[in-house]
Amino acid sequence: MISLMLSQLADELDAQLVGNDAAIxxxxxxxxxxxxxxxxxxxxxxxxxxxxFALNAVEAGATALLVSRALDTQTPQLLVKDTKxxxxxxxxxxxxxxxxxxxxxxxxCGKTTVKEMVASIMMNKGQVLFTAGNFNNDIGVPLTLLRxxxxxxxxxxxxxxxxxxxxxxxxxxxxxDVALVNNVAAxxxxxxxxxxxxxxxxxxxxxxxxxxxxxxxxxxxxxxxHWQAVLADKQVKTFSVLDSTADYFxxxxxxxxxxxxxxxxxxxxxxxxxxxxxxxQHNVANALAATALAFELGASIEMVQSGLRHLAxxxxxxxxxxxxxxxxxxxxxxxxxxxAMKAAADLLGSFKGVRxxxxxxxxxxxxxxxxxxxxxxxxxxxFKFEHVLTYGADAxxxxxxxxxxxxxxxxxxxxFIKQQLPLHDCAQTxxxxxxxxxxxxKIAAAxxxxxx
Numbered sequence: 223m224i225s226l227m228l229s230q231l232a233d234e235l236d237a238q239l240v241g242n243d244a245a246i247x248x249x250x251x252x253x254x255x256x257x258x259x260x261x262x263x264x265x266x267x268x269x270x271x272x273x274x275f276a277l278n279a280v281e282a283g284a285t286a287l288l289v290s291r292a293l294d295t296q297t298p299q300l301l302v303k304d305t306k307x308x309x310x311x312x313x314x315x316x317x318x319x320x321x322x323x324x325x326x327x328x329x330x331c332g333k334t335t336v337k338e339m340v341a342s343i344m345m346n347k348g349q350v351l352f353t354a355g356n357f358n359n360d361i362g363v364p365l366t367l368l369r370x371x372x373x374x375x376x377x378x379x380x381x382x383x384x385x386x387x388x389x390x391x392x393x394x395x396x397x398x399d400v401a402l403v404n405n406v407a408a409x410x411x412x413x414x415x416x417x418x419x420x421x422x423x424x425x426x427x428x429x430x431x432x433x434x435x436x437x438x439x440x441x442x443x444x445x446x447x448h449w450q451a452v453l454a455d456k457q458v459k460t461f462s463v464l465d466s467t468a469d470y471f472x473x474x475x476x477x478x479x480x481x482x483x484x485x486x487x488x489x490x491x492x493x494x495x496x497x498x499x500x501x502x503q504h505n506v507a508n509a510l511a512a513t514a515l516a517f518e519l520g521a522s523i524e525m526v527q528s529g530l531r532h533l534a535x536x537x538x539x540x541x542x543x544x545x546x547x548x549x550x551x552x553x554x555x556x557x558x559x560x561x562a563m564k565a566a567a568d569l570l571g572s573f574k575g576v577r578x579x580x581x582x583x584x585x586x587x588x589x590x591x592x593x594x595x596x597x598x599x600x601x602x603x604x605f606k607f608e609h610v611l612t613y614g615a616d617a618x619x620x621x622x623x624x625x626x627x628x629x630x631x632x633x634x635x636x637x638f639i640k641q642q643l644p645l646h647d648c649a650q651t652x653x654x655x656x657x658x659x660x661x662x663x664k665i666a667a668a669x670x671x672x673x674x
Contacts (some may be wrong), residue, residue, distance in 0.1 A: 223247055223368050224316060225259075228286055234315050235308045237288075240488060241298035244285050249312065249368045251361065254595025256282035261300075263288040263309050265361070272305075276367060287668055288312075306361070313364030314395040319375070320370040322351065324377040325515045326396050328389055328427050329404025329440075330420065331559040332449040332508045333358075335500075337380045337406055338536055339512035343521050343529030348375025358382035372492045376519055384586060386414060386423045393430030400436040400518040401427045404511050405443035407561045421445035438514045440508070441465045444559075459490075459518075461510035472512040480542070481572055482574045486511060489524075494523045501541050502550070503572075504565035540569070545673040546576075549643065552653040555662040558584045560594050566655045567602040575649030576608045579624070580635070580665060583614025584657020593618045610644065611635055614660050636668045 225247040232239040248260040256262065262279035264272040264287060268585045276287050277295060286298040290305050303592060304309040317324070325340060327333045334356075341352040351374040357366050357382040358403050383389045393401070403424045406417070407565050408411035414420045428437050433455040441462040442669055462468035463475075464653050466488075473486040475494070481501035487510065496513075498505055513526050521529075536543050541553040550573075554566055563584065570577050579602060599620035602610065610626025612618055613635055618628045629635040643650065652669060 224319065224371060226316075228261075228648060230316075231261075232300055233313065233382065234329045235300065235302055235311055237308065238301040238534060239298065240292055240301055241286075241296065244298050246285055249309075249365070250279070250284075250504075251309070251365070253278040253282055256284050258285070260284050261286045261288055264290070264305050265309070266290065266305060267644050272596075276384060282294045292433055292505060309361065309365045309504070310391070310395050313367035314397070317367040317370045317395075318397065320372050322370060322374045324379060324396060324398045324400075324518055325519065326393060326398035326401045326427055327404065327511075327515070328380050328381040328383070329402070330424070331405035331557075331562040332404045332511075333380050333382070333505070334536065335505060335508045336402065336515070337378050337509045339530060339533060340378045340471040340515050340519075340527050342533045343512065343516040343525050344519055346525040347519075347521060348530055349601075350376045350378060352378040353380040356382070359394060360388055360391055362550050363395060367395060380517075381427060383423055384414075384561055386419055387426070389423055390426035390429060393427050397430060397437075399431075400438065400515060401441065402438040402511055404429060404508070404517055405440050405561065406445060407443065407559055408495060417449065421448040424601045425449045425452060425595060428456060431456055437516045438511060438518075440507070440511065441468050449526055461514055461521075462508070463507050463510070470514050471643065472506045472510055475503065475506055475602065477572055481569055483509075489513065489517070491517060493522055494527065497531050498526060500535065501529045501542050502565060502569045503658070504568070505540070506564075510642055543670065545669060548647075549673070550649075550651045551666065551669050552651065552662075553666040554653060554655040554668045555582075558655050558657045558660075560584065560598060563655065566653055567598070567605060567607075570607065571605040572651045573649075573651040575651065576646045577605075578609040578611065578639070578650065578652040579605075579607045579626075580611045580639075580654045580658025581617055581620055582612070582662040583617045585657035585659045587616075592619055595619040596623060609637070611651070613662070613665075614656070617656070617660070632664045635665060638663075639669070640672065643652065 245263040248257040262284040288300045341502045374628040437456040460468040461470035473489045475485040484497045504516040543551045595616040610624040621628045654666045
């Protein structure tokens with residue numbers, strides 16, 4: 223983060239400075255992560271009020287506090303009406319001061335993978351600021367923007383949401399030069415209400431683009447007429463794995479024995495060969511999206527090829543781990559949506575030997591949850607996987623469709639796997655996936671521990 227004076231921030235945030243002026247060069251919302259020169263932001267939520275812990279931040283070395291009510295301390299304070307809104311404004315200000323060319327990415331699934339792909343590509347060209355972990359909501363995005371420095375050549379910002387209006391808010395903080403909706407699918411339906419709500423919410427990212435800016439659109443999964451008005455004054459670039467008329471199209475897709483895709487990528491820059499360094503045919507579409515974004519930032523074909531081939535693995539996201547010579551774990555336990563669950567089944571179906579589809583509940587699907595879990599089961603059933611294990615109430619529908627086994631506890635599932643694995647003297651592949659709330663990372667961790 224760049225160094226700023228409290229008096230400068232008071233003007234920018236329309237805040238009252240209580241106490242002496244001071245320089246800050248870090249911002250934190252966590253009393254456990256206070257650095258020298260830090261400004262502690264006292265956020266207020268439905269179940270917490272960080273003002274109650276602000277003095278802990280002072281004891282930990284905070285230089286100043288951002289608060290919505292004055293506290294009894296000699297530490298300088300910036301007094302504002304709403305600390306969350308002020309955090310957003312602060313992130314926006316720092317990022318705009320740095321004037322970094324920026325792409326913004328959202329979508330129902332695959333947005334983190336696309337973000338990692340774009341960052342990997344652009345690292346061949348310069349220094350890249352990009353979203354860490356799951357810092358993609360209305361608090362995480364400002365904290366990401368606050369990491370901006372003048373030395374950044376590019377910024378790749380991921381935007382998540384679980385309700386209408388959230389992406390509109392974070393987009394106006396980011397003010398991207400180019401934006402992508404990777405896809406739209408049945409995810410977070412409790413917050414969005416319907417698929418139309420999902421389309422409306424995801425399309426908000428394009429509202430933050432200046433007229434004439436590039437909007438990257440997936441021809442295979444988009445908002446249709448919901449986006450026509452907002453895209454009318456944008457420079458639309460399209461990608462597809464189905465429609466050869468798209469600006470970015472994957473031709474002659476092949477898969478190797480490890481589940482990695484190779485293909486010819488047809489683009490406005492010409493056609494060229496791509497080899498992906500991560501597994502799963504569904505990542506072909508993600509690679510097309512990433513390439514479109516990277517080209518808008520000035521990447522070359524060689525940079526794209528290198529970035530996609532040498533992509534760093536992201537923990538819990540289609541992470542292939544050789545537990546033994548014969549047993550492979552595909553840890554995709556970080557999160558889940560309907561298309562991602564189907565893609566997981568497709569991926570597992572490409573492997574030989576004994577195949578384990580181990581799935582936990584998908585979350586926030588509202589009244590459609592049971593039907594959507596059943597839909598995943600119907601998709602997986604024709605593969606006739608040797609083992610289909612499920613955890614979570616609605617996930618039971620998947621194992622029922624696949625003649626699999628349902629478990630009420632993680633421990634029972636782990637014990638079953640431990641008993642069954644040694645019975646097969648051949649290649650085995652175990653794919654673990656589920657929503658964060660399903661806790662399927664516990665299954666992946668137990669498998670890793672078994673063979674550590």
